[in-house]
Amino acid sequence: xxxxxxxxxxxxxxxxxxxxxxxxxxxxxxxxxxxxxxxxxxxxxxxxxxxxxxxxxxxxxxxxxxxxxxxxxxxxxxxxxxxxxxxxxxxxxxxxxxxxxxxxxxxxxxxxxxxxxxxxxxxxxxxxxxxxxxxxxxxxxxxxxxxxxxxxxxxxxxxxxxxxxxxxxxxxxxxxxxxxxxxxxxxxxxxxxxxxxxxxxxxxxxxxxxxxxxxxxxxxxxxxxxxxxxxxxxxxxxxxxxxxxxxxxxxxxxxxxxxxxxxxxxxxxxxxxxxxxxxxxxxxxxxxxxxxxxxxxxxxxxxxxxxxxxxxxxxxxxxxxxxxxxxxxxxxxxxxxxxxxxxxxxxxxxxxxxxxxxxxxxxxxxxxxxxxxxxxxxxxxxxxxxxxxxxxxxxxxxxxxxxxxxxxxxxxxxxxxxxxxxxxxxxxxxxxxxxxxxxxxxxxxxxxxxxxxxxxxxxxxxxxxxxxxxxxxxxxxxxxxxxxxxxxxxxxxxxxxxxxxxxxxxxxxxxxxxxxxxxxxxxxxxxx
RNA sequence: UCCGCCUUAGCUCAGUUUGGUAGAGCAGCUGACUGUUAAUCAGCGGGUCGCUGGUUCGAGCCCAGCAGGCGGAGCCA
Numbered sequence: 001x002x003x004x005x006x007x008x009x010x011x012x013x014x015x016x017x018x019x020x021x022x023x024x025x026x027x028x029x030x031x032x033x034x035x036x037x038x039x040x041x042x043x044x045x046x047x048x049x050x051x052x053x054x055x056x057x058x059x060x061x062x063x064x065x066x067x068x069x070x071x072x073x074x075x076x077x078x079x080x081x082x083x084x085x086x087x088x089x090x091x092x093x094x095x096x097x098x099x100x101x102x103x104x105x106x107x108x109x110x111x112x113x114x115x116x117x118x119x120x121x122x123x124x125x126x127x128x129x130x131x132x133x134x135x136x137x138x139x140x141x142x143x144x145x146x147x148x149x150x151x152x153x154x155x156x157x158x159x160x161x162x163x164x165x166x167x168x169x170x171x172x173x174x175x176x177x178x179x180x181x182x183x184x185x186x187x188x189x190x191x192x193x194x195x196x197x198x199x200x201x202x203x204x205x206x207x208x209x210x211x212x213x214x215x216x217x218x219x220x221x222x223x224x225x226x227x228x229x230x231x232x233x234x235x236x237x238x239x240x241x242x243x244x245x246x247x248x249x250x251x252x253x254x255x256x257x258x259x260x261x262x263x264x265x266x267x268x269x270x271x272x273x274x275x276x277x278x279x280x281x282x283x284x285x286x287x288x289x290x291x292x293x294x295x296x297x298x299x300x301x302x303x304x305x306x307x308x309x310x311x312x313x314x315x316x317x318x319x320x321x322x323x324x325x326x327x328x329x330x331x332x333x334x335x336x337x338x339x340x341x342x343x344x345x346x347x348x349x350x351x352x353x354x355x356x357x358x359x360x361x362x363x364x365x366x367x368x369x370x371x372x373x374x375x376x377x378x379x380x381x382x383x384x385x386x387x388x389x390x391x392x393x394x395x396x397x398x399x400x401x402x403x404x405x406x407x408x409x410x411x412x413x414x415x416x417x418x419x420x421x422x423x424x425x426x427x428x429x430x431x432x433x434x435x436x437x438x439x440x441x442x443x444x445x446x447x448x449x450x451x452x453x454x455x456x457x458x459x460x461x462x463x464x465x466x467x468x469x470x471x472x473x474x475x476x477x478x479x480x481x482x483x484x485x486x487x488x489x490x491x492x493x494x495x496x497x498x499x500x501x502x503x504x505x506x507x508x509x510x511x512x513x514x515x516x517x518x519x520x521x522x523x524x525x526x527x528x
Numbered sequence: 529u530c531c532g533c534c535u536u537a538g539c540u541c542a543g544u545u546u547g548g549u550a551g552a553g554c555a556g557c558u559g560a561c562u563g564u565u566a567a568u569c570a571g572c573g574g575g576u577c578g579c580u581g582g583u584u585c586g587a588g589c590c591c592a593g594c595a596g597g598c599g600g601a602g603c604c605a
Contacts, residue, residue: 079564087564133563155556156538499605
């Protein structure tokens with residue numbers, strides 16, 4: 001596992017600032033070139049919109065020769081020619097390609113320019129020209145090269161001009177977006193996220209911002225992180241301690257004192273959400289088509305390449321719909337996202353194909369063009385039993401499908417995405433709708449090669465009596481409002497959860513989910 | 529949480545079998561050369577061998593514990 005950081009990229013945030021009317025071009029220029037260190041006034045000079053004269057590398061490479069441009073970015077490499085000039089490859093994250101800047105020795109700060117190395121930040125003004133060299137159509141003949149930020153020790157700059165392992169790059173997560181791999185991932189991840197919103201908006205869905213802090217510990221998807229102000233806020237605790245302890249000395253709560261959680265911020269136990277589903281259902285049963293898209297937290301002690309403690313989940317929920325409608329939505333949704341990625345990121349995807357996974361483009365194209373294979377759980381069991389494969393875990397109706405089984409179905413049997421529906425009710429959550437056969441529920445998993453389960457969803461139980469039969473008394477009390485929905489205009493509805501990072505893995509061909517999110521949170525590691 | 533593997537220069541690794549205080553490639557630096565583009569060639573500098581303890585005259589190497597990383601499993605998205 002390695003990548004080529006030589007052409008690293010960073011997506012820069014263009015927080016465009018309006019130029020104040022009094023700032024003439026001369027004034028701005030003077031402020032920029034005058035100072036070596038970046039004062040606040042310098043920064044206000046550098047943040048300008050592209051339309052106001054600033055150019056991204058992307059726009060320069062698409063532009064016409066002879067144009068005067070100003071571009072800025074980070075040096076990927078510098079090669080000095082004794083012919084009296086240097087080639088500086090810079091990247092600003094706006095696209096995969098670097099921009100080649102040609103700096104002539106006649107430039108007043110040429111001594112400084114020949115000492116540029118990977119990681120240095122520069123602002124260049126110059127003229128776009130046809131490039132006589134191979135490897136790029138256009139380049140910039142520099143009129144000025146202003147070194148904004150130096151690299152203090154080139155030998156220890158973490159992103160050397162060579163291959164690095166992904167494991168190593170995770171230890172320098174603050175600089176890995178400068179590599180070509182993580183720059184491409186950042187751009188593709190962004191486009192996926194934007195495409196998710198575009199898809200739902202275009203199809204009449206309403207984005208619902210479900211809470212991140214929840215009081216419900218029965219969302220049903222794994223271990224919860226506790227949210228509390230107790231224990232961390234020692235001052236507040238100490239203030240309360242004397243009265244709470246009464247005259248009984250330090251420590252233990254006595255019979256008369258309230259439970260500890262009642263002294264907590266919300267007056268009860270609270271957690272980080274593991275799913276927005278329960279909270280989005282009320283909006284589904286009002287707005288008809290809704291979705292959540294936000295961070296999700298699971299405190300499972302999971303140490304795999306497919307699990308994060310903090311990840312982003314997309315959860316559409318549709319009313320007047322059954323499991324078949326939901327599967328149709330999942331398929332159409334994924335195809336739409338994949339199409340947009342291929343259309344908008346040919347350079348990044350070509351890189352993933354050449355350096356990460358040779359089949360990645362072909363795989364997405366095949367998904368777009370073919371229909372997802374759909375299997376009843378019972379069919380899947382039969383296929384596995386008849387496969388002739390030797391599995392570590394037995395295949396038997398009533399048992400959940402193991403990773404090896406799912407992998408066989410999607411990688412060997414279907415050779416593409418496969419939707420498995422109608423699982424045994426005893427292995428699925430209480431809110432999934434009971435089927436008429438009495439032994440299955442309308443649950444659905446979408447499996448894809450290499451990643452495994454990318455989508456999990458179900459039709460929800462809309463009948464109060466059937467729902468009550470699957471809830472304990474404690475859950476009924478906690479989720480009284482959820483039960484209310486089944487009393488007031490209940491309708492068949494369905495939804496699924498899709499992990500954004502798993503989608504990023506599938507689209508990019510990357511293998512470890514820790515490389516699909518800028519700052520991964522996993523057990524024993526919340527660095528950065 | 530369970531099973532397995534790994535931790536030596538800025539990075540990637542060899543050195544562990546047969547204990548005797550360390551090597552290569554890349555990166556960096558210097559120079560040569562060149563419209564170069566993973567440039568090429570020559571030279572130079574660079575290491576408390578993850579941490580703690582043990583065995584030994586002597587430990588990168590053997591033993592134990594711990595920490596971290598990776599792969600797989602479970603949980604799931």
